[in-house]
Amino acid sequence: MPSNTSNTNKQSTSTSDSSTKASSNSSSGEKSQNQMIKDAGFSNMNRFMQSYNLKMHDDDDLREAKAILDGLRKVDGAGRKQ
Secondary structure, three states, X not given: OOOOHHHHHHHHHHHHHHHHHHHHHHHOOOOOHHHHHHHOOOOOHHHHHXXXXXXXXXXXXXXXXXXXXXXXXXHHHHHHHO
């Protein structure tokens, strides 16, 4: 019977990576990925991706969603500088 330990470890690493990115972004004045999603009116990444007809399980779609968020972050940052 396969163990779910490797999946749990991957999730733990992923969560800690996200936390590190969020705190490094906040120190530079940029919003975290989660904050960008919330400010765009979505409850989570899955809902955000669904609105663009992207799927969480597709790596290319996930990269596309992150690219969209990067674009939103640039627009948001430009608006705050003015």
